[in-house]
Each structure stands twice: as structure tokens, then as C-alpha cells.
Amino acid sequence: MKNNLTSQQMGKIKNLFADRVRFNKVERLVYSHDMGMMPEQVRALIQCTPDAIVQPISTQEVINIIKIAQEEKIPIVPRGAGSAGFGGSVPAKAGIVIDFVRMNKIIDIDKEDMTATVESGVVWQNLEGELSKRGLTLRTYPSSSDSTVGGWVAQGGNGYGGYEYGDFRQNIVSVDVVLPTGELKSFSGSEIDKVYSLCGITGLM
Ligand SMILES: Cc1cc2nc3c(=O)[nH]c(=O)nc-3n(C[C@H](O)[C@H](O)[C@H](O)COP(=O)(O)OP(=O)(O)OC[C@H]3O[C@@H](n4cnc5c(N)ncnc54)[C@H](O)[C@@H]3O)c2cc1C
Incomplete structure (x- = not known):
């Protein structure tokens, strides 16, 4: 399984993420799937195996990897828990999967x-x-309760509590987003529509 990254590009990413980056075949294969199974006919047409997986621990690291990806023209794909099952967190042109598992504060x-x-x-x-x-509870959450908050912002949907409190969109106050330029922007009010349910194509939460 070839890796599209040059050793120089790998070095740049490794410098940023140290032991929180993977280039090995087995882990790349794991990230070539989400909860769903893409038909083989479709998999054959795309490059669903990433070249690298990084796990940022801060917004600054997200900004840094976006800047490298822009400079080097490497595709990126954000990933939460991979539970959506529609392939949104699976690459179509290889590149870097940004796994948000460690941004869990x-x-x-x-x-x-x-x-x-x-x-x-x-x-x-x-x-x-x-x-x-604290004697509180969520107004709404998906029945996939081990999925991520960012993943639900990006995927959008209804969950438990939805009849009473509406879909997730109606329960978001604001979202901080790293734009494709690397700029950090906070969206609130109607601007949330620029990121909600858009599968991360307008920015990373
Ligand atoms: C058993 C089961 C039950 C489910 N129940 C529900 C339900 O009740 N309601 C419902 O709406 N859905 C449900 N789902 C679908 C799925 O769990 C939700 O869509 C969930 O919100 C996806 O979150 P995730 O963390 O797994 O995201 P992923 O599957 O990893 O990603 C989903 C999309 O969001 C993007 N993304 C992920 N993280 C970020 C980020 N930080 N920034 C930008 N983009 C990002 C990915 O690229 C991808 O396009 C269910 C799925 C399963 C398997």
C-alpha cells in the first residue's frame, strides 16, 4: 500500500505531532472505514486509505496541520468517532485524517x-x-452516545429529547471553527448554518 506523502512531508507532520501521528499500514487501514461499509465498487474508485492520521490536542495544532496541508496541497478529513456511517470521515483522496479523539476536554x-x-x-x-x-442533563443527544459533539455538529441530526427541544442545531449556542485558511472564527446565531450539518467541509470544529 503506497504512501503519497514524501519523506519531507512526513517529517514536517512528525515534527508537529511526535507520537500522535501514524503512517503505518495497519492504522491507515483502520481509518479507511467508518461505522458503515462502503461498497467495494465505490472503494475501488477512491483513495479511502489515508496517508497519515494525526490526533491534535489543541486548536493551535489543528491550525498548524491545516497550514501544512495548505502549503503541501494535502487533502484533510476530520474524524470524530466514525459512527456516522456515510463515509464522511473516510478520505476520498487519501491525505491526512485529523482524529479529534484527544480533544476531549x-x-x-x-x-x-x-x-x-x-x-x-x-x-x-x-x-x-x-x-x-451536577444534577443536570443534556436536552438532546444522539443514541450513538459514544460519538462526539463535533461529529454531531458536522453531521447534524435529531436525537433523544428532539421532540421536546428540537434538533441539535436548535441547541447550539456557538461553534469555534478553524477555517480552511487556518483562521479561527466563532460562529453564533444564523452563522452556525455555515458549519452545521456540512460534514466539516467549511471548517474544523
Ligand atoms: C447505533 C447508532 C446510533 C445512531 N443514532 C443517531 C441519532 O440518534 N441521531 C443522529 O443524528 N445520528 C445518529 N447516528 C449517526 C452518528 O452517530 C451521528 O451522526 C454522530 O453525530 C456522528 O458523530 P461522530 O463523532 O461519530 O462523527 P464521524 O462519523 O466521525 O464524522 C461525521 C462527519 O463529521 C465530520 N467531522 C467529525 N468531527 C469533526 C470536527 N471536529 N470538525 C469538523 N468536521 C467533523 C466528519 O468528517 C464526517 O463528515 C447513529 C449511529 C449509530 C451507529
């Missing part, structure tokens, strides 16, 4: 405002666990 739970501020890789069941310690 619950930054703030505001009992007055009834809001939670989290990193995109936070998993719903962990957030619900932290809320329940």
Missing part, C-alpha cells in the same frame, strides 16, 4: 446559563456523566 458547565462548553472530541456519554454529577 469539558471546558465549562454553566449551571446559571444551562450551557456546556466542550472540545469537539468530547463524547456524549461522558458529558452526560459530568452533567449528572
Whole structure:
């Protein structure tokens, strides 16, 4: 299985991510799938095996890898828990998968405002666990409770609590997004539509 990256490009990525980057065949194969199984006829037409997988731990690292990808013209694909099953987190032209698994901090739970501020890789069941310690609960979350908050922003949808509180879009206060230029921007109000349910094509949460 060939790797499209040059050794110089690999070196640049390795410098940034140290032991949080993988170029080996086995892990690249794991990331060539999500929860669903893409038909072989489709897989044959695309390059679904990434060349590298990185796991950022900060927004700055997300910005840094986007800048490298832009400079080197390497495709990138964001990935949460890979539970969507439609192949959105699977590459079509190889490149770099940005796996948000380590950006899993619950930054703030505001009992007055009834809001939670989290990193995109936070998993719903962990957030619900932290809320329940404070006598709170999520208004809505997907039945795939081990999927990520960022993944649901990007994929969009309805979940538990939806009849009462609407779909996830109606429960988002704001989203911080790293744009394809590497610029960090916060979207709120109607601007959330520029990122919600767009599968990460307009930026990374
Ligand atoms: C058993 C089961 C139950 C489910 N129940 C529900 C349900 O009740 N409601 C519902 O709506 N869906 C449901 N789903 C579908 C799926 O779990 C949701 O769409 C979930 O929100 C996807 O999150 P994820 O972290 O797995 O994202 P992934 O599958 O990893 O990614 C989904 C999309 O988001 C993009 N993405 C991921 N993270 C980011 C990021 N940080 N920034 C930008 N883009 C990003 C990816 O590139 C991809 O296009 C279910 C799936 C399963 C298997």
C-alpha cells in the first residue's frame, strides 16, 4: 500500500505531532472505514486509505496541520468517532485524517446559563456523566452516545429529547471553527448554518 506523502512531508507532520501521528499500514487501514461499509465498487474508485492520521490536542495544532496541508496541497478529513456511517470521515483522496479523539476536554458547565462548553472530541456519554454529577442533563443527544459533539455538529441530526427541544442545531449556542485558511472564527446565531450539518467541509470544529 503506497504512501503519497514524501519523506519531507512526513517529517514536517512528525515534527508537529511526535507520537500522535501514524503512517503505518495497519492504522491507515483502520481509518479507511467508518461505522458503515462502503461498497467495494465505490472503494475501488477512491483513495479511502489515508496517508497519515494525526490526533491534535489543541486548536493551535489543528491550525498548524491545516497550514501544512495548505502549503503541501494535502487533502484533510476530520474524524470524530466514525459512527456516522456515510463515509464522511473516510478520505476520498487519501491525505491526512485529523482524529479529534484527544480533544476531549469539558471546558465549562454553566449551571446559571444551562450551557456546556466542550472540545469537539468530547463524547456524549461522558458529558452526560459530568452533567449528572451536577444534577443536570443534556436536552438532546444522539443514541450513538459514544460519538462526539463535533461529529454531531458536522453531521447534524435529531436525537433523544428532539421532540421536546428540537434538533441539535436548535441547541447550539456557538461553534469555534478553524477555517480552511487556518483562521479561527466563532460562529453564533444564523452563522452556525455555515458549519452545521456540512460534514466539516467549511471548517474544523
Ligand atoms: C447505533 C447508532 C446510533 C445512531 N443514532 C443517531 C441519532 O440518534 N441521531 C443522529 O443524528 N445520528 C445518529 N447516528 C449517526 C452518528 O452517530 C451521528 O451522526 C454522530 O453525530 C456522528 O458523530 P461522530 O463523532 O461519530 O462523527 P464521524 O462519523 O466521525 O464524522 C461525521 C462527519 O463529521 C465530520 N467531522 C467529525 N468531527 C469533526 C470536527 N471536529 N470538525 C469538523 N468536521 C467533523 C466528519 O468528517 C464526517 O463528515 C447513529 C449511529 C449509530 C451507529
